[in-house]
Amino acid sequence: MKYNGNIYRPPIEANTLLLPITEGCSHNGCAFCNMYQEIPFRMLSLAEVEEYLGAIRKEYGAFAGRIQRIYLVGADPFALSAARLLERIRLIKKYLPNIKIITMYARVDNITHKSDSDLAVLKEAGVNDLYIGVECGLDDVLENLNKGYKAADIRREVSRLNAAGIRHSDLLMLGTAGKGRGAESAQAMADLENELHPDKILINTMSAFVGTRLDRAIKEGKFIQASERENLEEERDFLAALNLPDTYFWSLHPLDSVRIDGILREEKEDMLKTIAYAIDHADNVNIKRISRTGNL
Ligand code: SF4
Known part of the structure; x- marks a missing residue:
């Protein structure tokens, strides 16, 4: 597994488990930002996400069942459609069955592309x-x-x-x-x-x-x-x-x-x-x- 680019996460998520979901930024155009300039936006496949989850499960052993919070890595993983996010959340819960909160960066236009019912379903699935x-x-x-x-x-x-x-x-x-x-x-x-x-x-x-x-x-x-x-x-x-x-x-x-x-x-x-x-x-x-x- 090779993640393309640096990993940035909010400092207050320092103790949260990280899981790569996207690389780069879907916008990559803010005048002050050089974080992802050379990194094309890409959604990791389900197989890649599952490989990371398998490695996490192996690393944490029985403790994996006690992890309740996970941070999805990428400039804006919320760019994924609700259906694609839900596929990945199902995988996360297969490997980490006690996950309660799934957190990540989101751009405002990521929200625009989701319906109210998408948001309700994502909330129900643990996105917060x-x-x-x-x-x-x-x-x-x-x-x-x-x-x-x-x-x-x-x-x-x-x-x-x-x-x-x-x-x-x-x-x-x-x-x-x-x-x-x-x-x-x-x-x-x-x-x-x-x-x-x-x-x-x-x-x-x-x-x-x-x-x-x-x-x-x-x-x-x-x-x-x-x-x-x-x-x-x-x-x-x-x-x-x-x-x-x-x-x-x-x-x-x-x-x-x-x-x-x-x-x-x-x-x-x-x-x-x-x-x-x-x-x-x-x-x-x-x-x-x-x-x-x-x-x-
Ligand atoms: S949305 Fe965030 S990561 Fe993307 S270019 Fe703007 S500041 Fe950088």
Whole structure:
């Protein structure tokens, strides 16, 4: 078995069993992303998935019967049709009979291509805790990022997940709107998230990795990046405007300057104080990070 490409998974799934389902990304066009640039999108065959499951079963022995959560590897395995996902879920349950939650990354347009009854059947089969790359709430920014969808699409499709009872964690990026637009972006993100009721919000800070369109746009002077202080002010304004007491806010990504996390009901005020302290004391030069320019 040889998996083509790097494996990326949300940091908070660090203890979850991983199972390859797709390679590459069905979109592979976001301006800031170089994760799968050289990797064509491909669905692994049922035989390949079964080979991985056989190896997992052999490795874990009797303990395999106690595993309850599995993470499907790929940029967006939810791109597969409901029928294809269900075939793979049946295989997973053959080898790991106690699996209760099947989690993965999903693009907004992956949801568009499924009917409400597809979503209901997938939920019933155990699909839950989808990771959605929302990134931003401003249409012109989403277009510049070439996400392939607008805020209205995000609102409509993620609301359909809510109606099906499928929990989701939304990924948002600081700095997407560029210099001088942090406050506007923070308000748009908060408006969107307050409607979508994510289980978790995962914060990342936009970075210009080599070979990306964003990297070229910065070098050509077509996109002016927000400073680190502006990114923190955007995070502060976003967090302050959230009205989601039960949501877990996670900003511990290696690309984030200030590391905070917690359930909003309990930790929001402390997290705001931490950001305020950083804004007052951070040296804008010193918090420019080398990790923002190479590869993730
Ligand atoms: S950010 Fe996600 S959806 Fe966009 S190209 Fe990268 S992997 Fe694909």
